[in-house]
Amino acid sequence: MSEEELRKILQDVKKGKITIAQAVEKFKDFSATDLGFAMIDHHRELRTGYPEIIFGSGKTPEQMCCIVELMMKKGNNILATRCSREQFAAVKQICKEACYHEVAGIISIKQKEVEQTKTYIAVITAGTSDIGVAEEAAVTAEFFGNKVKRIYDVGVAGIHRLFKRLPEIRGARVCVVIAGMEGALPSVVGGLVSKPVIAVPTSIGYGANFQGLSALLGMLTSCANGVAVVNINNGFGAGYMASMINKL
Amino acid sequence: MSEEELRKILQDVKKGKITIAQAVEKFKDFSATDLGFAMIDHHRELRTGYPEIIFGSGKTPEQMCCIVELMMKKGNNILATRCSREQFAAVKQICKEACYHEVAGIISIKQKEVEQTKTYIAVITAGTSDIGVAEEAAVTAEFFGNKVKRIYDVGVAGIHRLFKRLPEIRGARVCVVIAGMEGALPSVVGGLVSKPVIAVPTSIGYGANFQGLSALLGMLTSCANGVAVVNINNGFGAGYMASMINKL
């Protein structure tokens, strides 16, 4: 909005050519169509009422409680990832409603209802060691109101296990596929379904695994289409992304 | 399906207890609910009528023609990525309808109509050097019947350019964000929209860029939620994934 445009509006207001309400509208128009930056504010407001997210890793129980208390006042639901049992014990003291999802390492606090989706997200793992990351994805997605179907331990070294669960996998609106080691499962799933696949490499493995690098590179270079990748062990990010897609 | 079950059905057919049509149904039931593997066939059939994809890179013009001819007989639409002008010249000779999207390096052949989406995909680049990859994504998405809005050269070093285009970006159902160098744009876009972001690192840059590694790592470790990543320069993969999501 140039100074000329600003002066024009003000003069019109002064001369009574337009009402104040009309002027306000004009400002809104500008912000929405020309400037963009006002959108920032809109956006922030839209966010009010949204769940709050805490990354628990490395925070003391006291710090956790402090943050949770602050957030609870806004009346929103709260999700804290990478939390220990100790952190939960502290939070439970100040908030009776707090739940602990042990395998996922997640603390959740529900202060208001979330609308549930009709369609579901399939959360699939190659091995049993990947279940911690899978639960982080699954609990995150459920927290945002998604139905989730867990399909665990169906890795490619015994591929008949995967085929037995194919109908369930194909029924999903979006798949989260979690694997360590060579990270081959998302490629196989991506070739069997026609839905978006969010691939999560895990650091499960040793040696040439290099803390998840082998699975990460494998997923990024997948020969199947419709596969996109999040960070190593990032179950939360996959659950969040899948929720975004499932709610479209 | 065990041998017992198989014998039971055959005996029922023989004895007239069930009709042949009923028996066929039973086989289908098994395949769909217990075995999974029959789904493979179903899936393959579903694919009939789907577009065919060719990865042009490294193929001689003769090889290209040979593949295209084979595919044209099925009557499907054809998309060939990473194609040179020489490859196109050869294909054009055997197929008048072939189009060449030069910046994208794509040859497309339309043999039947594709239904168009109402919602659109935003394809966004940080710099002008990323446009080749962006066009690969955009043309791919359009080929699958998606509306696409191109928003180019809005990188973070001059962030007002991005804000000017924010309303268009926020209007999209899914965003493809393409950047080289430090690959920061998907993080910023991810923080400004509430739609899924498919991030594409490009190999634009030099030195510590290491052929796109810096952008790739940057996008994988993005501090924004709702961002998933495809391979370096993989415009096609991003366009395919975005199309899958947009059509849900």
Add this chain to the structure above:
Amino acid sequence: MSEEELRKILQDVKKGKITIAQAVEKFKDFSATDLGFAMIDHHRELRTGYPEIIFGSGKTPEQMCCIVELMMKKGNNILATRCSREQFAAVKQICKEACYHEVAGIISIKQKEVEQTKTYIAVITAGTSDIGVAEEAAVTAEFFGNKVKRIYDVGVAGIHRLFKRLPEIRGARVCVVIAGMEGALPSVVGGLVSKPVIAVPTSIGYGANFQGLSALLGMLTSCANGVAVVNINNGFGAGYMASMINKL
């Protein structure tokens, strides 16, 4: 063999206690049982009559001819890998029997018959781009007298293709599995067969493939048992190893 032992034998010879033939035997015994190093010689002799191998890459046509001529005099069969059409043209001039396996990039010269195996090696590729490496493996194995079954383009992104060929794969005594990109195929094959799998990563792919690194790491961290890996694009090495195993 200590000096004492040596003197003892010599004295026995001198005194006629043992014949010269017996003395020679004693030397052989020593070398075979105590010292080991004599085995080196034995081994070298055993090698006489063995095929000769040339690594063609980087050699001029003249150098190739020079080496081939030298080797032909020994009367052995000759295999030259990574050879260009130019190198072959030169070799053909000095040796009528030379054959060129174009896709494999191999020149072979047969000067004597090789016994053929009854069992076969399955050479399997994920994509069509991997066929060059596969042919290097297959032609190498055939050159050593192995039967080979080629099973190409059965990658994990369309896994029904693999299943159609399963009986052939399971009939092999050893499998060579070749894949680029994420290199997932050896894991899947390893889970479906109970024979040794030699995995060959290829540099097919781009971006996060890093010239075959993604496939290499994927194969090394394979979740299937009975899989061992050779160097990127090393079709010759895989064919050689498979031949060794097949001939046991």
Add this chain to the structure above:
Amino acid sequence: MSEEELRKILQDVKKGKITIAQAVEKFKDFSATDLGFAMIDHHRELRTGYPEIIFGSGKTPEQMCCIVELMMKKGNNILATRCSREQFAAVKQICKEACYHEVAGIISIKQKEVEQTKTYIAVITAGTSDIGVAEEAAVTAEFFGNKVKRIYDVGVAGIHRLFKRLPEIRGARVCVVIAGMEGALPSVVGGLVSKPVIAVPTSIGYGANFQGLSALLGMLTSCANGVAVVNINNGFGAGYMASMINKL
């Protein structure tokens, strides 16, 4: 198997043209020759009676016991790798027959006899620090019924040690060669024997060893033929692969 073929068989059964037994055969034929997928089942059945493998690392003693109990019911032999003395103590409580191979870190439970091979596997190490990985390989191979000859501490820096053991090495049907640091031993052994060599890099070393990377790369780029590589420290994988080859 198309629907047409299915209907044809059913009608023949109904009309009495073929017996039920003949129909069942026809189904088997299809599965074995055309479809492949039925092989999956066959395969699974074949596996019944096979040993069960547990990867102990990261499992609590309770989890170990739980899994072992489940597996024991099938009556199979059980092998658990990467196990601590604590895990063994717990397992011993529920299973008297459990043995602990301390250096290998393996728990084994024998519930039925395994046929022993006539030929043997040579398990060779460069240094004394590699013996842990070597024992994992040796105990695994023995568990599967292979004879094993241990040849330890014959690394290339004192190559006369290797030569003293050459006859034993050459007598093996397959060699497992284990080395850390520069990982040179498999190349030397590969040049001295004409049997397959399974190379195992270990993480023994420091600095530019990078947790086994130097040995891994060295083995992958070995100048000797007939060498294939498994993951860093993967003694189990090498033992399994060697057993597969030894039993051909």
Add this chain to the structure above:
Amino acid sequence: MSEEELRKILQDVKKGKITIAQAVEKFKDFSATDLGFAMIDHHRELRTGYPEIIFGSGKTPEQMCCIVELMMKKGNNILATRCSREQFAAVKQICKEACYHEVAGIISIKQKEVEQTKTYIAVITAGTSDIGVAEEAAVTAEFFGNKVKRIYDVGVAGIHRLFKRLPEIRGARVCVVIAGMEGALPSVVGGLVSKPVIAVPTSIGYGANFQGLSALLGMLTSCANGVAVVNINNGFGAGYMASMINKL
């Protein structure tokens, strides 16, 4: 200074053409203009009165005290980075004036006044987890006499937070920008200000972050001009560099 020149001066002294004081001056002149190496001494002297720096990491409390005592005798101010509470407790015992900046992990001892700058340094972080590194930078800069403005938790995933603080950022003479994960903040700040930006990657993050590598590469390949980078987590180095620039 050549031997001729040396002889000339000595002869002039001998002959009384120049006084000894003049001769000494000549030596000084030479050292300053021709030789350079004398500058080393000058420089060292200039340093007298400068603060002393200790890198605390890995030193025992006793070693710390020993070094501090030695340094205190020179009468200079002392700054010790990467110090634990235990190290501070020990130092406090021998020096009452010692202060501990806990978040920064810095012990400072002031023995004489430092002149304060009029202009200020902005120390900016992307997240709250980066504050430890930021405080190391800020306390270092303050210790050298700079005014510092702390602007924390304004990362790119919620870019409105950054804009709210823009006037303060633009008021600075030099900016220190600290970020982990994808390290995008320096690029954005570099595009919004026209002052030098010192970028500090932190090891905050996990997985593909690779202990700060992703942020480091991102900052080195920044698309914004006027950005230079120090080592991962090197808050002290950034504070020192910023101080140097601010005091020009």
Add this chain to the structure above:
Amino acid sequence: MSEEELRKILQDVKKGKITIAQAVEKFKDFSATDLGFAMIDHHRELRTGYPEIIFGSGKTPEQMCCIVELMMKKGNNILATRCSREQFAAVKQICKEACYHEVAGIISIKQKEVEQTKTYIAVITAGTSDIGVAEEAAVTAEFFGNKVKRIYDVGVAGIHRLFKRLPEIRGARVCVVIAGMEGALPSVVGGLVSKPVIAVPTSIGYGANFQGLSALLGMLTSCANGVAVVNINNGFGAGYMASMINKL
């Protein structure tokens, strides 16, 4: 600026409580103190009159001309880096004033005078092979109006060369130090001067140099204080940063 504040201003204008000019001022106040985002515009305006930068690498001569023509209309000075002689020939045709700095690979076009600095920047190289990058830095800095002193080929392997030039180096307000191979020069210079050092790693070297990685890591881990690093071969970035600092 909230809607309430907006309405208040408009009403005051309408009621004549404040003049339009006063209202305009109020808007400006808001933008400068509360909102930040308006600063974006201010900033953009400030930039008017600033030089324009083109990254020449990969652009055709036609594209270069097209961009240059557009930019010339604004009347600003133009700097194009990484330009070939061919690109210059094309640009020269449409712009007589264009100069080519061959060693730097820079085209510059001066359309108006730039104020010259009193203080100078020292541009220092380790070897003669680094001079291309050094000239990119030096010409860039000169283009922005800085005095530059070139001190080339004073690398650490013959350190007396460096000492001979020390007085010139110490006279600079900021140093740009350029080195390939082990990149040790910035550490040595950083230890000898008390001015900021901008270090530029170059890709000069081979083998373990890994295209400049060794120099890059060396500079980032420099034991000297007051050193910050830009991307490999990024002479332009160093010249820009040094100019920013020199003009403070």
Add this chain to the structure above:
Amino acid sequence: MSEEELRKILQDVKKGKITIAQAVEKFKDFSATDLGFAMIDHHRELRTGYPEIIFGSGKTPEQMCCIVELMMKKGNNILATRCSREQFAAVKQICKEACYHEVAGIISIKQKEVEQTKTYIAVITAGTSDIGVAEEAAVTAEFFGNKVKRIYDVGVAGIHRLFKRLPEIRGARVCVVIAGMEGALPSVVGGLVSKPVIAVPTSIGYGANFQGLSALLGMLTSCANGVAVVNINNGFGAGYMASMINKL
């Protein structure tokens, strides 16, 4: 030695043409001039009387004692590197003469005198944190009978410290130069002396140091001639190599 040659000698012995002593000589001649392998034995014998080396890292005190006892029986001197105080306490119990060099982490046992060199080795470090590695080198060299001059903390960031010690450095027959961080010191020393320089990178540093990688790469790409490098932190290796050279 061919069988023919062997028979010839035996027949000559039998016929009395040569004495047994002459025959033995002939065998020796063969081994020394033609075969080489006999040299292995010679060499091994030469080694008798040589010091014994133990790599202490990862060995229990009991294992240490066990090895030391075995070695003591041969009457040689013993050097054990990477040893803890606990390991020493145990060894001391069984061997009064054992000495502990704490900073070096070395246990030495002297059972016979070693001849002392006239020339000395200079062991030089960049910082005080490198002294542990330096002492490992120095004590190793002294143990082998070399005179050693320690020149510590003369890193390039304060290069006047190095110059003060130059005469001592130049007096050495060979230099061991130890540095972490950017590893620049060997380049500078290599440029100032005309003696061989053994460079030892240390893992001192953090962040982009990557556990010594930066120093390692820096030293390998040194611009000075006459510099060769050993593994990260490998003080023993450097001391051993320097001793070999000093004793030539």
Add this chain to the structure above:
Amino acid sequence: MSEEELRKILQDVKKGKITIAQAVEKFKDFSATDLGFAMIDHHRELRTGYPEIIFGSGKTPEQMCCIVELMMKKGNNILATRCSREQFAAVKQICKEACYHEVAGIISIKQKEVEQTKTYIAVITAGTSDIGVAEEAAVTAEFFGNKVKRIYDVGVAGIHRLFKRLPEIRGARVCVVIAGMEGALPSVVGGLVSKPVIAVPTSIGYGANFQGLSALLGMLTSCANGVAVVNINNGFGAGYMASMINKL
């Protein structure tokens, strides 16, 4: 040298206590014993008469000639590495005495005699492809006046070849060992000789060789003592270092 000392000398000169010649001596003494820096000059002078080295790579024939002409005036011998036939042709025009060592890629010009060593350097390669690097080392060493024995193609995959040459290898005063691929040869040689070994990794190989990285890491982590490493393909550096040691 403190100011006091300087004044003292000057006063002694003035008073006639010492002659000017004595004073000059005192200055020399100081420089040699106390100051060090004067050594720089001494050193430089010592270098007069030394050969001159040119790194030819990347220089135009004209640049080569220009440098050679300059150097020839000093009357020293000249060695230029990494030179093409074209560069030599140009140099030959201006200097009749120039020789070209084609395999080594070296141009040498002899202007005065060099004293020859009695002892020799063994230059050893694993394969024939390493000979280029080996010749660079050998010709360099010969240029400096060393006797050189070439022992090529004795790699570890056929270790009997090495043993045949052992006596020659053991006769050397220092060994240069050159290998690509897994780089195992220096470890084996290091275990067989008791002389210093300079290891040179080459970039011979492909795939997991990563341009010589596998050989480099292998040599750095060698299990043999008395091995130090130079940069990948750095034949010149190895020849230079070996010459330094051989001439001690």
